[in-house]
Amino acid sequence: MAFDDLLTPSELRYVMDDIKNFPTNLVESSAQLFNDTTDNSYSNQSLYESDNLDVKVLPKRKKTRKMCDSTYENVSSNLEILPCLEPYPGQFDFQLQLPADSSAHRWTYSKILKKVFIDIDKVLALQFKWNYSELKPDTEFYVRAMPVYTSHDSVKISVVRCPIHLLPDNALNVGFRFVEHVMRCEHSSTTYMKDELTKRLSCVTPLSRPQAGSETTTLTYKFVCKTSCLSGMNRKPISVIFTLEDACGIEYGRQLLAVKICSCPKRDKVKEEKNELEKTQSYGRILKSVDSTPNLICVRNTNRESLTSQSELLKDIKIEGLNMVTYRLLLVTLYDAFLGKTIRCNLTDTDDIVHQLQTQLHELDKKFK
Amino acid sequence: MAFDDLLTPSELRYVMDDIKNFPTNLVESSAQLFNDTTDNSYSNQSLYESDNLDVKVLPKRKKTRKMCDSTYENVSSNLEILPCLEPYPGQFDFQLQLPADSSAHRWTYSKILKKVFIDIDKVLALQFKWNYSELKPDTEFYVRAMPVYTSHDSVKISVVRCPIHLLPDNALNVGFRFVEHVMRCEHSSTTYMKDELTKRLSCVTPLSRPQAGSETTTLTYKFVCKTSCLSGMNRKPISVIFTLEDACGIEYGRQLLAVKICSCPKRDKVKEEKNELEKTQSYGRILKSVDSTPNLICVRNTNRESLTSQSELLKDIKIEGLNMVTYRLLLVTLYDAFLGKTIRCNLTDTDDIVHQLQTQLHELDKKFK
DNA sequence: CAGGCATGCCTG
DNA sequence: CAGGCATGCCTG
Ligand SMILES: [Zn+2]
Ligand SMILES: [Zn+2]
Numbered sequence: 001m002a003f004d005d006l007l008t009p010s011e012l013r014y015v016m017d018d019i020k021n022f023p024t025n026l027v028e029s030s031a032q033l034f035n036d037t038t039d040n041s042y043s044n045q046s047l048y049e050s051d052n053l054d055v056k057v058l059p060k061r062k063k064t065r066k067m068c069d070s071t072y073e074n075v076s077s078n079l080e081i082l083p084c085l086e087p088y089p090g091q092f093d094f095q096l097q098l099p100a101d102s103s104a105h106r107w108t109y110s111k112i113l114k115k116v117f118i119d120i121d122k123v124l125a126l127q128f129k130w131n132y133s134e135l136k137p138d139t140e141f142y143v144r145a146m147p148v149y150t151s152h153d154s155v156k157i158s159v160v161r162c163p164i165h166l167l168p169d170n171a172l173n174v175g176f177r178f179v180e181h182v183m184r185c186e187h188s189s190t191t192y193m194k195d196e197l198t199k200r201l202s203c204v205t206p207l208s209r210p211q212a213g214s215e216t217t218t219l220t221y222k223f224v225c226k227t228s229c230l231s232g233m234n235r236k237p238i239s240v241i242f243t244l245e246d247a248c249g250i251e252y253g254r255q256l257l258a259v260k261i262c263s264c265p266k267r268d269k270v271k272e273e274k275n276e277l278e279k280t281q282s283y284g285r286i287l288k289s290v291d292s293t294p295n296l297i298c299v300r301n302t303n304r305e306s307l308t309s310q311s312e313l314l315k316d317i318k319i320e321g322l323n324m325v326t327y328r329l330l331l332v333t334l335y336d337a338f339l340g341k342t343i344r345c346n347l348t349d350t351d352d353i354v355h356q357l358q359t360q361l362h363e364l365d366k367k368f369k
Numbered sequence: 370m371a372f373d374d375l376l377t378p379s380e381l382r383y384v385m386d387d388i389k390n391f392p393t394n395l396v397e398s399s400a401q402l403f404n405d406t407t408d409n410s411y412s413n414q415s416l417y418e419s420d421n422l423d424v425k426v427l428p429k430r431k432k433t434r435k436m437c438d439s440t441y442e443n444v445s446s447n448l449e450i451l452p453c454l455e456p457y458p459g460q461f462d463f464q465l466q467l468p469a470d471s472s473a474h475r476w477t478y479s480k481i482l483k484k485v486f487i488d489i490d491k492v493l494a495l496q497f498k499w500n501y502s503e504l505k506p507d508t509e510f511y512v513r514a515m516p517v518y519t520s521h522d523s524v525k526i527s528v529v530r531c532p533i534h535l536l537p538d539n540a541l542n543v544g545f546r547f548v549e550h551v552m553r554c555e556h557s558s559t560t561y562m563k564d565e566l567t568k569r570l571s572c573v574t575p576l577s578r579p580q581a582g583s584e585t586t587t588l589t590y591k592f593v594c595k596t597s598c599l600s601g602m603n604r605k606p607i608s609v610i611f612t613l614e615d616a617c618g619i620e621y622g623r624q625l626l627a628v629k630i631c632s633c634p635k636r637d638k639v640k641e642e643k644n645e646l647e648k649t650q651s652y653g654r655i656l657k658s659v660d661s662t663p664n665l666i667c668v669r670n671t672n673r674e675s676l677t678s679q680s681e682l683l684k685d686i687k688i689e690g691l692n693m694v695t696y697r698l699l700l701v702t703l704y705d706a707f708l709g710k711t712i713r714c715n716l717t718d719t720d721d722i723v724h725q726l727q728t729q730l731h732e733l734d735k736k737f738k
Numbered sequence: 739c740a741g742g743c744a745t746g747c748c749t750g
Numbered sequence: 751c752a753g754g755c756a757t758g759c760c761t762g
Binding site (some may be wrong): 631637 | 743744745746747
């Protein structure tokens with residue numbers, strides 16, 4: 001990198017002293033850049049939704065809220081039957097866990113988003129935990145898995161496969177009867193069901209007691225459409241409702257798991273987490289526009305030392321008490337130059353320095369406003 | 370913009386004189402940037418293909434090449450029947466023209482690529498010209514339109530609609546029988562045909578004599594799938610073969626038209642033309658990486674004057690005979706800063722200055738090598 | 739598997 | 751309609 005070699009702090013002061021005129025329009029455009037970032041008014045709603053989809057840390061069911069006795073809440077106002085998206089452990093403390101080492105698998109889990117990202121036709125192993133100590137040993141219980149859309153606009157629509165993946169010659173359909181189901185359980189005793197009333201598809205699998213030494217029973221699932229499938233899920237986010245049921249289909253507990261089925265689970269997880277964080281952070285929009293250049297996503301470790309020394313340089317500049325205007329000009333120019341260099345050389349570790357420059361500019365503007 | 374105000378040429382010289390050390394690694398990395406751009410070895414083949422698809426300027430048929438008597442060339446080696454992609458006007462000088470003012474329509478034509486870009490279900494009016502002066506006035510002739518894949522890998526596959534657009538509830542299919550056809554002619558006497566042997570789909574429309582005062586007869590077509598349709602054309606490029614035929618289906622002439630059916634015809638045209646030009650231009654890769662930042666595609670006219678004065682500034686700098694190394698450093702830094710500014714402020718007219726900086730650096734490197 | 743592009747679609 | 755993003759897929 002050029003900057004730490006190009007000008008030493010003392011040389012820099014020399015230059016800055018020499019700058020007599022400065023453009024006021026620059027200050028204006030920069031002010032615009034660093035102030036116009038308060039637009040995160042829409043973040044609450046989305047957060048609320050994911051609160052409902054908590055997997056690992058199950059919130060206590062709120063006593064003030066009427067308990068859902070069925071997976072379906074009959075919305076009498078419009079006669080539509082909507083699934084209940086609220087988890088409740090119920091009397092047997094029904095819980096859902098993900099294997100700890102998702103990296104060992106073909107999927108990834110975002111704690112921030114409480115969401116699984118998985119490719120089509122890849123195995124997702126889920127661990128079910130329930131308190132069966134007071135039950136007779138021969139009482140058979142079941143887990144029903146039913147994918148549903150999570151957005152308010154789409155909950156009422158039932159989740160089915162897309163026309164393309166439904167084609168008979170599709171490899172996933174060969175030798176399988178229930179091709180309309182987006183979600184399959186690999187357990188051989190799984191029953192594929194279609195609710196007569198709601199037409200919703202689900203699969204029901206016997207939940208055996210955990211094996212000796214284990215607290216959970218594992219069931220493995222696959223998804224045979226992508227969340228993005230055209231004329232199918234069509235990019236609408238989904239969650240899977242898991243219900244603990246007895247042989248009569250009476251429900252005793254419910255858990256939810258948000259799932260995105262996509263071609264690049266890791267990339268999409270990183271991206272969605274970033275989007276989520278940006279909603280709550282200041283400078284969100286700037287960082288977003290900076291990072292939207294293709295090559296900033298991966299993290300390589302080039303130029304680490306020189307970047308550090310650049311940071312030091314910046315501190316020095318600040319401390320040595322330059323004229324505010326020239327200092328500001330310098331910061332803006334450096335900021336631009338870093339962006340340019342980053343893009344030109346595909347640098348991946350300039351986030352820190354760029355952010356630091358932003359912060360310094362921001363502080364400067366606050367101080368002299 | 371900051372640069373013309375930030376430093377005058379004389380101030381700049383002052384700075385440059387002050388720079389005692391310069392990093393050699395910078396020169397290296399820049400050398401890499403400006404030399405490593407000779408990779409356009411693959412451009413010829415693609416050009417060859419589009420030569421075959423010439424629409425407006427019809428090349429004389431090469432006498433050295435055996436004339437295709439049928440649209441199908443029987444490739445005896447593998448018994449596959451392939452369509453002939455070579456245009457020939459034939460004895461009636463069969464020609465195909467596009468309306469001059471494509472901007473008035475919902476499609477766009479690229480002269481560079483010789484290709485029509487059009488959205489799904491939009492009208493494409495084509496003008497057919499043929500010399501019928503020696504024919505009896507009541508002889509009925511026809512135009513057959515048959516879409517085919519143009520890549521060598523895919524010519525053998527017949528072009529049909531995708532499963533999604535084939536769905537009966539698709540608006541485009543209501544009240545229309547020949548839903549499998551990707552291409553439709555709006556003329557009411559059009560016959561939709563399926564070749565028994567090749568299973569290829571085409572539509573045949575009577576070609577009336579031009580109306581008084583006109584040299585051409587216009588037929589209007591629509592495409593009811595996108596070139597990108599999954600499990601359909603699947604992003605494989607297509608051309609339409611237009612053949613002049615008599616009532617018996619004997620062919621008298623043939624013309625080709627490359628077509629891309631897509632959601633953003635203008636954007637895709639600009640993009641594909643740019644890709645094509647880059648193949649043949651030096652600095653292709655650099656320009657590409659610069660322009661791949663989202664906001665550089667449209668052309669707005671902000672900062673025109675200040676950019677001009679920046680260009681002047683650069684000339685000055687060069688003329689005043691700075692030390693080559695400091696001058697080079699300056700150029701590189703300016704180059705980076707321009708890139709950064711461009712991205713940060715969504716500037717759209719910095720191409721010139723950036724390219725100019727590249728050129729100056731290139732010349733500098735040649736001179737001092 | 740990461741980088742990068744192609745391309746549909748959403749938003750202002 | 752332009753900017754911008756989402757997301758599949760291709761390539762090394
Ligand atoms: Zn699908
Ligand atoms: Zn289609």
